[in-house]
Amino acid sequence: MMIEAPGGLSEYINHHLKNLTIHFGGGSFWTVQLDTLGVSVVIGVALSALLWACAHRATSGVPSRGQAFVELLVEFVDGQVKDVFHGDTRLLGPLALTIFVWVLLMNLMDVMPLDVIPYLMGLAGAEHFRAVPTSELNTTFAMSLTVLILTIFYSFKAKGASGYMKEIFTVPFGPWLAPFNLLMNLIELLSKPLSLSMRLFGNMYAGELLFMLIAGLLGAGSTILFGLGVFGYLAWGIFELLIIVIQAFIFMVLSVVYIAMAQQHH
Amino acid sequence: METLQQIIGNIQAFTAIGAGLMVGLGALGACIGMGVMGSKFLEAAGRQPELMPVLQSRMFLLVGLIDASFIISLAIGLFFAFSNPLLQAVVKAAH
Numbered sequence: 306m307m308i309e310a311p312g313g314l315s316e317y318i319n320h321h322l323k324n325l326t327i328h329f330g331g332g333s334f335w336t337v338q339l340d341t342l343g344v345s346v347v348i349g350v351a352l353s354a355l356l357w358a359c360a361h362r363a364t365s366g367v368p369s370r371g372q373a374f375v376e377l378l379v380e381f382v383d384g385q386v387k388d389v390f391h392g393d394t395r396l397l398g399p400l401a402l403t404i405f406v407w408v409l410l411m412n413l414m415d416v417m418p419l420d421v422i423p424y425l426m427g428l429a430g431a432e433h434f435r436a437v438p439t440s441e442l443n444t445t446f447a448m449s450l451t452v453l454i455l456t457i458f459y460s461f462k463a464k465g466a467s468g469y470m471k472e473i474f475t476v477p478f479g480p481w482l483a484p485f486n487l488l489m490n491l492i493e494l495l496s497k498p499l500s501l502s503m504r505l506f507g508n509m510y511a512g513e514l515l516f517m518l519i520a521g522l523l524g525a526g527s528t529i530l531f532g533l534g535v536f537g538y539l540a541w542g543i544f545e546l547l548i549i550v551i552q553a554f555i556f557m558v559l560s561v562v563y564i565a566m567a568q569q570h571h
Numbered sequence: 572m573e574t575l576q577q578i579i580g581n582i583q584a585f586t587a588i589g590a591g592l593m594v595g596l597g598a599l600g601a602c603i604g605m606g607v608m609g610s611k612f613l614e615a616a617g618r619q620p621e622l623m624p625v626l627q628s629r630m631f632l633l634v635g636l637i638d639a640s641f642i643i644s645l646a647i648g649l650f651f652a653f654s655n656p657l658l659q660a661v662v663k664a665a666h
Contacts, residue, residue, distance in 0.1 A: 319654050421621045431627050496589070504636075504639035507647075508643075508646075509644050511643070514646060518653075548638070551631055551634060554631065555632055555639075558632055
């Protein structure tokens with residue numbers, strides 16, 4: 306797939322950084338990004354169906370390959386959660402599994418050939434299409450805000466309303482500096498989802514952008530640059546695979562750590 | 572009176588310097604951090620090999636944490652290099 310858009314590399318990149326959107330009402334507030342939503346929902350539903358089917362067909366005898374793989378996955382995530390959090394993991398375990406596998410699969414859309422999905426969607430009539438949901442700030446912020454809400458919920462649950470309020474107003478410097486304590490605690494609370502989502506978004510966005518730049522080398526029209534492009538695509542693809550897994554792992558572990566920290570008494 | 576070309580050239584030059592600093596300094600910091608951490612990990616693993624699995628998962632967690640700020644600055648640097656919003660404002664104002 307070569308560069309199709311006229312106007313060279315930066316036109317090509319700008320074309321690929323636009324979402325397939327639909328507007329509701331006036332203004333730009335109700336702009337729905339159909340590609341981000343669609344891809345993430347399709348991946349989520351397919352993933353749930355797959356895991357459900359594996360769990361449904363599970364036997365205590367000799368496991369099939371699929372069952373063995375899912376068991377490995379569940380045990381890995383469960384082990385990570387139990388390392389960090391010693392308590393009731395009935396919600397945290399499935400939450401961590403969902404985050405890990407979902408983010409991993411959404412990130413994996415990044416190593417799909419860059420132009421294939423936009424091209425196929427273009428045949429179906431979509432002008433712009435971005436295939437990687439996590440290289441979009443909305444997705445990562447939605448996920449990290451969910452983690453923030455759970456953090457607050459578990460703080461209330463573990464300490465009670467009065468205990469949590471007492472902690473918020475008195476913890477770092479004692480009751481005489483209550484407004485300052487509140488400010489510090491709010492900053493601490495809000496910086497968590499911010500860094501969580503920016504980390505994932507930045508990694509995936511940079512990965513996508515680098516793939517586009519390398520794709521620009523492929524279309525540059527000289528044999529040497531083409532060879533360099535193929536090599537670069539391969540090298541960056543392998544490195545990106547590592548980044549994808551690490552970022553999904555980090556998102557999961559940090560979410561669990563934040564929720565576990567919320568339940569500790571100071 | 573500066574011409575439009577001069578203004579655009581100025582913006583492009585400063586943006587190139589800025590993007591280069593973002594990518595270069597970010598990479599410098601991340602590499603130093605990763606090197607220190609990697610050497611400590613190898614040292615620790617050499618002293619107590621039975622702790623290797625625990626340390627390894629912690630190390631990969633930290634690899635991602637160290638990598639993240641660099642990659643964010645890389646993304647923003649590349650974004651400025653290839654679709655410069657500051658430049659687009661000038662181009663829009665010229666029309």
